[in-house]
Amino acid sequence: MATKPASEGAEAGAERISEAEHAVMEALWQRSPQTAAEVCDTVCAERGWSMPTVKTLLSRLVQKGVLDTQPDGRRFLYTPLIARSAYVGTESRRLVERLFGGRAAPLLAHLAEAEALTPDDIAEIERLLAEMKK
Amino acid sequence: MATKPASEGAEAGAERISEAEHAVMEALWQRSPQTAAEVCDTVCAERGWSMPTVKTLLSRLVQKGVLDTQPDGRRFLYTPLIARSAYVGTESRRLVERLFGGRAAPLLAHLAEAEALTPDDIAEIERLLAEMKK
DNA sequence: GGCTGTCGATTACATTTGTAATCTGAATGC
DNA sequence: GCATTCAGATTACAAATGTAATCGACAGCC
Numbered sequence: 275m276a277t278k279p280a281s282e283g284a285e286a287g288a289e290r291i292s293e294a295e296h297a298v299m300e301a302l303w304q305r306s307p308q309t310a311a312e313v314c315d316t317v318c319a320e321r322g323w324s325m326p327t328v329k330t331l332l333s334r335l336v337q338k339g340v341l342d343t344q345p346d347g348r349r350f351l352y353t354p355l356i357a358r359s360a361y362v363g364t365e366s367r368r369l370v371e372r373l374f375g376g377r378a379a380p381l382l383a384h385l386a387e388a389e390a391l392t393p394d395d396i397a398e399i400e401r402l403l404a405e406m407k408k
Numbered sequence: 409m410a411t412k413p414a415s416e417g418a419e420a421g422a423e424r425i426s427e428a429e430h431a432v433m434e435a436l437w438q439r440s441p442q443t444a445a446e447v448c449d450t451v452c453a454e455r456g457w458s459m460p461t462v463k464t465l466l467s468r469l470v471q472k473g474v475l476d477t478q479p480d481g482r483r484f485l486y487t488p489l490i491a492r493s494a495y496v497g498t499e500s501r502r503l504v505e506r507l508f509g510g511r512a513a514p515l516l517a518h519l520a521e522a523e524a525l526t527p528d529d530i531a532e533i534e535r536l537l538a539e540m541k542k
Numbered sequence: 543g544g545c546t547g548t549c550g551a552t553t554a555c556a557t558t559t560g561t562a563a564t565c566t567g568a569a570t571g572c
Numbered sequence: 573g574c575a576t577t578c579a580g581a582t583t584a585c586a587a588a589t590g591t592a593a594t595c596g597a598c599a600g601c602c
Contacts, residue, residue, distance in 0.1 A: 290588090292588075292589055292590085293506075293589090293590095294589070294590060294591085295589090296506070309549095310549080310550080311548095311549090323590095323591075323592090324591080324592065324593095325592095326591080326592050326593065326594090327590075327591050327592060329549090329550070329551085329592095330590085330591075330592075331590090331591095332550095333550085333551075333552095334589090347549095347599090348548085348549060348550085348597090348598060348599070349548085349549055349550075350549085350550070359518070362507050362508075362518055363518050363521070365503065365507060366503065366507065366515055366518050366519055367519070369499065369500070369503050370519065372427075372430070373496050373499060373500065374496075377526070377528075377529060378516070378519045378525050378529045378533070379528070379529040379532035379533050379536070381500055381515075381519075382512070382516065382533050382536060383536055384493070384496055384497050384500050385500055385501070385504065385512045385515075386536060386540055387493075387497070391512050391540070392511075394513070395511060395512045395513040396537060396540065398513035399512070399513050399516050399533070399537065400537060402513070402516060402517055402520060403530060403533065403534060403537075406520055406525070406530065424558095426558075426559055426560085427559085427560095428559070428560060428561085429559090443579090444579080444580080445578095445579090457560090457561075457562090458561080458562065458563095459562095460561080460562050460563065460564090461560075461561050461562060463562095463579090463580070463581085464560085464561075464562075465560090465561095466580095467580080467581075467582095468559090481569085481579095482567095482568060482569060482578080482579055482580090483578085483579055483580075484579085484580070
């Protein structure tokens, strides 16, 4: 890569999303596009935030290149640029990497030990494994 | 809770451990107790840190109540006060909670999809499941 | 057409985190 | 005993994060 691309740090999803920002993303993954006010309806109730807080988080997410804006009259509609599954995958792998040296089995063992696995989970995991082995 | 307990924020493990701090904990979980210099031997190489950085992180971990110190001549020996498995369990559950609404199965599904599961992992997970069902 | 409310944008500010330099006091070498 | 050295402690400081107030512009009401 000789010539650096003009768009400075704009690869969608490259930036790290903080926990507060994640709450906002979650709202937008649930439904999009939404206005800032709509997002606030959801997250302000959940987290006890005020409107300005949500505005800030939205701005930062736009800056980070993970939200797209389109004008709608005088306000903006916000849409995620990265899929939830991509984010979730990245975060999961990051954790497995950091805590279990990349091996997923110990993770499961820990969850099992912590009784974080319901019988339903177990059944579903078995189903998944069966499918993977096909 | 009428009367607040006297010990101000001293419950071991209640505090959040940052990622840099985690690297230090990891070294001490590997072997303990260790002096600051010994910890540095490990992590400074891994992360390109300098001694003062390690000192700071150690101090913060002591403050947070997750490391214990015992004097050894003129230096300190540092020992973890929380078990690695406890930390790992907390972090795992936090992630599962945040990303999958507490259900572990979708986590596994994501790891599977991301090919983060080796055949060994799969075998071991099956073994775990079998054991849990007993 | 001016007032008011409503947007997004800008600015603010405390806390946490990452990374480190400097200070201070005790041990050690001579 | 006194200088040197080597601990931990204190201080520093920029970036990221959490949380929000304020500003400036435009839309709609009267």
